[in-house]
Amino acid sequence: MRDLKNLDDAALAVLSIALNGYQEHEKTNTYVSRLFLDIVELLVGSIQDLSIWGIRDLxxxxxxRRARTVTVRVVSPTDFEGIGKLGKQELLVLRLIGQGQRSEDIVRLLSISYRTLANHKARIAAKLGLGSARDLLKFAIDNLMIL
Incomplete structure (x- = not known):
């Protein structure tokens, strides 16, 4: 098994999601659970000797460990100005996106409709000068510490 220290934050988030998906579908849909397990093995290598709970523990x-690590990142003044233009709800949506929350989760957490979420994302992207959903996700992840 590969050392988790070699994975970046996005890969760790994907690993967590894949572990959740595997456990959610393990007993009900073997095809789907196998897909999630393939993702886990792609990220950490063969897991024959480890249980899913062992990987969760690691x-x-x-x-x-990463939470204790101090990271310094220079924030672009334009990024900071753009974030200042966001309303409370937009800022919260951007923060949740940066934390890796899926649209389904954000809708549920904020008790809003998918259409409202789509409108928030469009307004956020416009205020920040971003062109796509991928740009929005990257911006949210890159700037999570100042959100």
Whole structure:
């Protein structure tokens, strides 16, 4: 198994999602659970000797280790100005996107409709001068510390 220290934050988020998906579908849909397991193995290598809970434990330890690590990133003044233009709800949506929350989760957490979420994303992208959903996701992840 590969060391989780070699994975970036996005890969750790994908690993967590894949573990959740595997466990959610393990007993009900073997095809889907196998797809999630393939993602886990793609990220960490063969897991024959480890249980899913063993990987979860390693993932939790790595997340805890990274939380103690101090990272300094210079914030672009234009990024900071753009964030200042956002309303409370837009800022919250951007923060949740940066944390890796899916649209389904954001809609549920904020008790809003998918259409409202789409409108928030469009307004956020316009205020920040971003062109696509991918740009919005990258911006949210890159600037999560100042959100």
């Amino acid at each position: 993932l939790a330890k790595e997340n805890k």
